[in-house]
Amino acid sequence: MNRDFWRDKRCWLIGASSGIGAATAQALHAAGARVALSARHSEKLAAVLPADQRTLLLPADVQDGESLMQAHAQILQQWQGLDLLVYLAGAYTPARSWDLNLQTAEDILDVNYRGALRALATALPGWEQRGAGQIVLVSSIAALRGLPQSLYYGPSKAALTHLAEVLRIDLEPRGFHVQVVHPGFVATPLTAQNEFSMPHLLQPSEAAQALLRGMQSKRFAIEFPPAFTRRFSLLRCLPYRWYFPLIRRATKM
Template structure:
């Protein structure tokens, strides 16, 4: 359960909030008393989620929650969404980037157009969104940026031809933000989930160890945001293995992964 004392009144912009972990985080934050701006491509899905928050609250304040549709692949769409939020609230306290896409693929299936689309959502969309909020965070000398990457971004994995490199770039981006922005009063965190049951992971035709439901993943993610660690990773019984694998030399890593996956 998220801490109401931490979240009450915090202005949180969740990007990629219409389903999966994003929607579960939004519901949990609403229960904890945060103000939410939820964004995704589908206005209908966002409106339905915002209605849930309003029904669950007693005498909700005007603009307590905002449903702002946008496409993270478009500079203009992201900029317009940010202006709507800033006009309503004056600014935000937390940007939580959860938008992502995944298509399993092997190297012989390489399609540059598909790679470009996934990179645009998983990585460039985060850059677009951060670039909007960063000036106001720097001016205030405060703000919180959290980017949802994946354990698939920690090392190369079979069937992660497009997804893995996009998430590796996002992790690298978060590390640089942390180095640059922490001395200026900003908080930056990166999130490395394991397998979570969503329509994206439903595409997988292999066993997914320690598979989490979105609600459980959301609680672990938000608990991590309440802490001070740069990296949030879960479930630890699974993700700790990737931290160990990250340290292995290639001469050990490649045979181990081939043997473990059978690919």
């Protein structure tokens, strides 16, 4: 990892109170970046990083656009700009199609996708004039194809990946670097709900290091761990008549 790349970069992490978000905040701070952390609970943010000259603890709820606007205003007041926005907020409830609950589906979509829209609507106006930067949306390998137990999560993350593709097309010519992240399995409070074996399970600190390396690169999609995600990505090329039987056999679902 190139520490000079991160020195004094102004980074806003939304969804930074646990899991990959918390580990990424700690890794960025250790690399010399200025880090603004947002999540709903201030006490959880304080447990991730103590407030210091390079850290802002800014409680905000991605389902409340006004709270995001207030956090963003504090960043501009303190740092006069922003170099990197990372959207890490996520919600997950495993479910099969016969257990569809509309309220759960709407709640997860609101956090995983609409929350990112709110964050972008907050940060993008005026950003280009202050000096364009980097936008990173943390999606999931589950966004790439339909999977069992992913009734709510997969479609919401697929929408996030699609959004990142559109942003890349529109904003790259304006000086922004847009990336999407497709992690495999990472040991977080969300994946702790899974009752099946998770291959190539990473610890949050390992995922954070992979994320930092990816954010230093020019590529659009950041995927890890490579041993798992490269094989899974090949499934996108399979015709449906092969994909559906294969995934049923592989998952035994």
